Amino acid sequence: MQYDRFGHAGISGRYTRDDIFRGADFNTIFKDLGFGFGGVESIFDMFFGRGSRRRYGPRKGADLRYDLSITLEDAAFGKEMRVEIPGFDTCDTCHGSGMKPGKDRKTCPKCNGTGEMRRTRRSGYMHFTEIQTCDKCQGKGVLTENLCNDCQGTGNVQRLHKMKLKIPPGIDNGHSLRLAGQGKPGDQGGPRGDTYVIVHVKPHEIFRREGSDVLCEAHISFPQASLGAKIQVPTLDGKAKLKVPAGTQTGTIFRLRGKGVPRLHGWGRGDQLVGVVVQTPTKLTRRQKELLNELSKEMEHEVEFR
Ligand SMILES: [Zn+2]
Ligand SMILES: [Zn+2]
Numbered sequence: 001m002q003y004d005r006f007g008h009a010g011i012s013g014r015y016t017r018d019d020i021f022r023g024a025d026f027n028t029i030f031k032d033l034g035f036g037f038g039g040v041e042s043i044f045d046m047f048f049g050r051g052s053r054r055r056y057g058p059r060k061g062a063d064l065r066y067d068l069s070i071t072l073e074d075a076a077f078g079k080e081m082r083v084e085i086p087g088f089d090t091c092d093t094c095h096g097s098g099m100k101p102g103k104d105r106k107t108c109p110k111c112n113g114t115g116e117m118r119r120t121r122r123s124g125y126m127h128f129t130e131i132q133t134c135d136k137c138q139g140k141g142v143l144t145e146n147l148c149n150d151c152q153g154t155g156n157v158q159r160l161h162k163m164k165l166k167i168p169p170g171i172d173n174g175h176s177l178r179l180a181g182q183g184k185p186g187d188q189g190g191p192r193g194d195t196y197v198i199v200h201v202k203p204h205e206i207f208r209r210e211g212s213d214v215l216c217e218a219h220i221s222f223p224q225a226s227l228g229a230k231i232q233v234p235t236l237d238g239k240a241k242l243k244v245p246a247g248t249q250t251g252t253i254f255r256l257r258g259k260g261v262p263r264l265h266g267w268g269r270g271d272q273l274v275g276v277v278v279q280t281p282t283k284l285t286r287r288q289k290e291l292l293n294e295l296s297k298e299m300e301h302e303v304e305f306r
Contacts, residue, residue, distance in 0.1 A: 061088075061123055061193035070167060072204040072214075076236050076261040078169035085195060087161040088184045093152035096185060099106050100157040103146040106175040110136035165197065170212065170264035173201040206234055212270025213260045217277050220244060225278040226238035235259045235272055244272060250278045 009242035066085045074081075090096040099105055107113040111134035121128040133139040140153060141292030155177025161182065171177075176196045207214040213237060220229065232239045233256065238258055254276050260270025284292070 005280040007128040017290040057188055058190035059187040060190050063183045063193040064088075064195040066195055067198045067200060068296070069200045069202055070171075071202055072207060073207060073236060074167055074200070074202045075171050075173075075209075076169065078171070078262075079167045081165050081167065082110055082162065083165050085182070085197070086160060087182055087195065088156040089159050090185050091148060091155055091157050092114050094148035094155060095152040096155040098148055098151060098153040099146050100148055106142055107139055108134060110134055111141065112134040115141040118274070141146075145165075156189070167199070168264065169262040169266075171199055171201075172209070172211075173199065174263075175199045180213040207236070207272075210261050211261075211263060213273055214270070215273045215275065217244075217275045218244075219277045219279045220248075222280070223280055231273070233274055236261070240272075242277065248276055252275060252276045264275070 064087065066083075068083065070079070071144050072293060091098070094101070098106075108115070111117055115134050115137060116139065117132045117134050119130045119132070121130070123168075134141075137144055140147070142153070143155070147201060148155075153155050163179075165177070167177075176198050179195040181192045182195035185192050201209070208216070216234070218231060218233065220231065224231070225248045226246065228248070229244045231242050231244055233242045235256065238260065240259060242254055242256065244254075253273050256272040258269045258275065259272035262269045281288070
């Protein structure tokens with residue numbers, strides 16, 4: 001069942017153990033869901049049983065989702081950040097019962113507690129059943145006049161939860177962090193649900209990430225490509241030197257070992273790949289034109305077709 005794949009995704013947060021990402025296979029977690037974040041909600045709805053009609057007995061609270069945007073640098077090296085995550089607490093007025101003090105939960109007589117009205121029409125051998133929300137209880141299944149005003153009978157109130165969040169080094173776009181026990185309080189004494197923090201890595205000005213490698217382009221001049229040059233390349237942690245040898249062509253890729261993103265489970269770092277693009281000048285001074293004309297005559301380059 002898909003739920004289990006989320007279940008061992010990772011644990012962090014102030015109420016739980018500090019160990020995050022134990023034994024998680026992150027690459028599969030959200031890729032299978034199409035990586036589209038819009039899709040996640042419906043999966044949660046499907047597996048976490050929102051809208052279930054079961055009303056009695058302990059039931060685990062619903063899971064919640066929180067979207068967090070971080071920079072590529074923070075994703076690469078990890079960060080401990082303070083966040084305020086919307087969550088739910090047990091209502092102080094009714095202590096989670098959802099009822100006014102001294103009042104009992106009274107089943108709605110119109111719908112018998114189902115919250116819905118069914119009307120069946122018969123046409124020959126066919127039955128048509130029309131289902132509508134009960135207008136007496138607004139689908140709640142209990143008499144609304146007894147419900148707690150502060151939580152509208154849900155037993156929970158929405159609140160911001162301040163907490164420290166540990167972003168582990170190497171986390172990637174679409175990964176999730178599970179905050180165990182930070183979801184909605186359960187019904188009838190059931191355990192709290194969990195909160196899933198969905199990580200979104202903001203696009204970077206220079207780098208593109210592919211797994212644990214980072215990619216960038218170095219646009220160099222024709223003289224640099226022809227004669228060779230020593231250039232400085234920005235990396236995730238400062239500048240690095242790169243020697244571009246004489247005669248370098250567009251499309252050549254240089255690899256800076258160990259300059260990529262740390263791997264999530266802690267085995268070294270990926271590489272930085274620097275792709276060379278030789279720039280053709282578009283604005284030339286008179287002097288530059290003269291020099292290029294001279295060079296052109298000297299080279300006598302015939303066009304080659306391959
Ligand atoms: Zn209440
Ligand atoms: Zn009703």
